[in-house]
Amino acid sequence: MHAHAQTEPESVGSLDPLARERGHLAASRAALRAMREDAEALDIRDVTANWVNAAVLERQLDERIKSLADLAHTPLFFGRLDYLHAPGAEQAEGAEGEEFYIGRRHVHDADGDPMVIDWRAPVSQPFYRASKKDPMDIALRRRFGYTGGDLTAYEDEHLSDATEDERTSKLLQQEIERPRVGPMRDIVATIQPEQDEIVRSGLGGSVCVQGGPGTGKTAVGLHRVAYLLYAHRERLARTGTLVIGPNDSFLHYIEQVLPALGELEVRQATVDSLVAHVEVRGTDEAPAALVKGDARMAEVLRRAVRSHVTLPTEPLMVVRGSRRWRIPAYELEEIVSELLARDIRYGAARDALPQRIAHAVLVRMEQSGEAPDDRVQDAVARNAAVKATVKAVWPPVDPAKLVLRLLSDAEFLAEHAEGVLSEEEQRAVLWAKPARSVKSAKWSSADAVLIDEATDLVARTHSLGHVVLDEAQDLSPMQYRAVGRRCTTGSATVLGDLAQGTTPWATRSWDEALGHLGKGDAVVEELTAGFRVPREVIAYASLLLPDIAPGLAEVNSVRESPGSLAVRRVGAGELDAACVAACVDSLRQEGSIGLIAADARIPALAAALASAGITYLSPGEETTPDTRLTLVPASLAKGLEYDYVVLDEPSAVVAGEPDARTGLRRLYVALTRAVSGLVVVHAADLPEQLA
Ligand SMILES: Nc1ncnc2c1ncn2[C@@H]1O[C@H](COP(=O)(O)OP(=O)(O)OP(=O)(O)O)[C@@H](O)[C@H]1O
Numbered sequence: 001m002h003a004h005a006q007t008e009p010e011s012v013g014s015l016d017p018l019a020r021e022r023g024h025l026a027a028s029r030a031a032l033r034a035m036r037e038d039a040e041a042l043d044i045r046d047v048t049a050n051w052v053n054a055a056v057l058e059r060q061l062d063e064r065i066k067s068l069a070d071l072a073h074t075p076l077f078f079g080r081l082d083y084l085h086a087p088g089a090e091q092a093e094g095a096e097g098e099e100f101y102i103g104r105r106h107v108h109d110a111d112g113d114p115m116v117i118d119w120r121a122p123v124s125q126p127f128y129r130a131s132k133k134d135p136m137d138i139a140l141r142r143r144f145g146y147t148g149g150d151l152t153a154y155e156d157e158h159l160s161d162a163t164e165d166e167r168t169s170k171l172l173q174q175e176i177e178r179p180r181v182g183p184m185r186d187i188v189a190t191i192q193p194e195q196d197e198i199v200r201s202g203l204g205g206s207v208c209v210q211g212g213p214g215t216g217k218t219a220v221g222l223h224r225v226a227y228l229l230y231a232h233r234e235r236l237a238r239t240g241t242l243v244i245g246p247n248d249s250f251l252h253y254i255e256q257v258l259p260a261l262g263e264l265e266v267r268q269a270t271v272d273s274l275v276a277h278v279e280v281r282g283t284d285e286a287p288a289a290l291v292k293g294d295a296r297m298a299e300v301l302r303r304a305v306r307s308h309v310t311l312p313t314e315p316l317m318v319v320r321g322s323r324r325w326r327i328p329a330y331e332l333e334e335i336v337s338e339l340l341a342r343d344i345r346y347g348a349a350r351d352a353l354p355q356r357i358a359h360a361v362l363v364r365m366e367q368s369g370e371a372p373d374d375r376v377q378d379a380v381a382r383n384a385a386v387k388a389t390v391k392a393v394w395p396p397v398d399p400a401k402l403v404l405r406l407l408s409d410a411e412f413l414a415e416h417a418e419g420v421l422s423e424e425e426q427r428a429v430l431w432a433k434p435a436r437s438v439k440s441a442k443w444s445s446a447d448a449v450l451i452d453e454a455t456d457l458v459a460r461t462h463s464l465g466h467v468v469l470d471e472a473q474d475l476s477p478m479q480y481r482a483v484g485r486r487c488t489t490g491s492a493t494v495l496g497d498l499a500q501g502t503t504p505w506a507t508r509s510w511d512e513a514l515g516h517l518g519k520g521d522a523v524v525e526e527l528t529a530g531f532r533v534p535r536e537v538i539a540y541a542s543l544l545l546p547d548i549a550p551g552l553a554e555v556n557s558v559r560e561s562p563g564s565l566a567v568r569r570v571g572a573g574e575l576d577a578a579c580v581a582a583c584v585d586s587l588r589q590e591g592s593i594g595l596i597a598a599d600a601r602i603p604a605l606a607a608a609l610a611s612a613g614i615t616y617l618s619p620g621e622e623t624t625p626d627t628r629l630t631l632v633p634a635s636l637a638k639g640l641e642y643d644y645v646v647l648d649e650p651s652a653v654v655a656g657e658p659d660a661r662t663g664l665r666r667l668y669v670a671l672t673r674a675v676s677g678l679v680v681v682h683a684a685d686l687p688e689q690l691a
Helices: 017-041 051-067 122-129 170-177 193-199 217-231 233-239 248-254 286-293 296-306 329-342 346-367 374-381 384-393 399-408 410-417 423-429 445-458 477-484 510-517 535-548 575-587 599-611 650-655 660-671
Strands: 002-005 077-083 099-103 114-118 138-147 150-157 207-211 241-244 267-269 316-320 323-327 466-469 491-496 523-527 565-569 593-597 629-633 642-648 674-682
Touching: 017 051, 017 077, 017 099, 017 114, 017 150, 077 122, 099 122, 114 122, 122 138, 122 193, 138 170, 150 170, 193 217, 193 523, 207 217, 207 510, 217 233, 217 241, 217 466, 217 491, 248 267, 286 296, 286 423, 286 445, 286 477, 296 399, 296 410, 296 445, 296 477, 316 374, 316 384, 323 346, 329 346, 329 384, 346 374, 346 384, 346 445, 399 410, 399 445, 410 423, 445 477, 477 510, 491 510, 510 523, 535 565, 535 660, 535 674, 575 593, 575 599, 575 642, 575 674, 593 599, 593 650, 599 629, 642 650, 642 660, 650 660, 650 674
Parallel strands: 099 114, 207 491, 207 523, 241 267, 241 466, 466 491, 565 674, 593 629, 593 642, 642 674
Antiparallel strands: 002 150, 077 099, 077 138, 138 150, 316 323
16 A cells, blocks of 8 residues: 655646646536536526426525535545446446546536546445455555645555555544544545445345444444435435434434435434324333333234224114115124224224225115216215214224323223233333323323324324434334334334443344334344444443343454543542543543533532533534533433543442443443543442443
């Protein structure tokens, strides 16, 4: 490998390769500017006279203009591939020849000839996957280094040259070790081969990724959506895509990654926001939440919904003009039983019932020599007597009211939970104080999931084309079902780490979870290379692994950073001050700082920071040059990262959870947020695993 670095500007005409590359960068930026100006100059009044179309077009155009922005600090291209043989224009967004610049987005010149190829195009793939062992027809892979938007270095690998040694790339290492400020950013320049395999796996199949802290699961999931949107643009534009994360601060943290890749249409949500049929104002004790989240609740709900159907015992009399048509009870019963047996949605069957009954009436009309047409059938279906029968045998079901009744009425619950839930489990889910109405009930988030399940039993939930589910390990089986019904006709990317599960119902095995999601055929992949946490720090955190997730592989960090871990014991009463001092210390370095502590310790630390005159943020708030410190309750640390982390009193983090294993898992999450350095400050004894 040859590396070159140069800081002095050069004239574009010179033969120096760096100058030539800079020339291409300048030309590409000019071309992008022209593309943007073209988009801005488009006058939609020329194309449409209709104001609805105009509004739609204008929005699309606005997004196109936005997506064409040239962001000064995101380089337009980051690599170049020289093929041994021209790969064909169809693979390369129309570009011909052997040489391709790989970047975040497609850029073409005034003639429409590509100058930068999208990283997702087939021709770009060897940039991520080619190796000395499998050069993929690549003669040269060049990586570019940038300093504040300027192209200042490049690094070459001659993949087809057997005499050149394979070495790890310095630019790659630098990119990975760049200090973190602000929200998460994309990793297009440095996606690793095993990550790329997941990113580019097909839309047809679902993928589940198990990976320790910092192995890039979130990054991979987001890049996979971007890839799928590129490869299946039309289909996914129609069916929609969704990224699910654990809470709003996490969603804020990741929300800029896809827009930076030009993808502005991906929805983000938490599971709670997906199932927000009622206002959640209550919480459950763990035993109740465990039962409510158990997949057996789906059967209880199914029975309860279907119990509304009563088989008809009375005949139906339809009067039309001077004639009366009688459908005997046994025939109505047949119609109803047939619909019940078909196991279609409760509401769909209810909608179908009037027509079925009308059909039976029509058959009788025909038998007596009449020739009724479709309009007659419709009229019969709307007949008051038919409506009354439908209302009596197949009444409408309000999902929230149904769940309200199940949780309030012991007899009703027992009737439908018999043989499914034990008596003790039934007692656990029943409200101590039965609620009077849907509005006044103190719904918990587990209740909202039950309502979502019931809603789906009544009417099919809309399914999307692709769903990414991050931090999946914390979902209950019922939550997996809620997510699964949002991608029944699409596929899913499930991301998680069994060692970081901190709910009482945390996932024990991916196979089981995927079954609940309805994606039992998903491939489970494992990522083990760690890009966040330095070697020393991950080794320290991994001391907890035998207790929290026996059998899981330790993360293999790509970051050396010696001296990245410090453990400080302080006297009782000095803890707050010591944490503040450690923060002040860390603030001398570049990058973001997270002070992580047990939730119960947050008020004390907030007061200590305030009286020291240090401003701080809440998780998910964007860091600024002036405020780089975030005070993070341990319960919100998941998925986030900071350059430097100060961890307050580990034993308090453990004690903040209902059981020791969950406590140690919470601690494992807190210990694995640091990119450059971790300072552990404690007054009490450390958990024995770390002592
Ligand atoms: N190939 C890569 N090149 C550069 N940086 C990377 C790469 N893969 C991951 N990273 C960086 O490593 C950090 C951790 O990645 P990410 O948050 O996706 O990990 P995770 O597996 O989701 O972690 P956690 O389990 O803690 O949620 C991020 O800053 C991400 O940008």
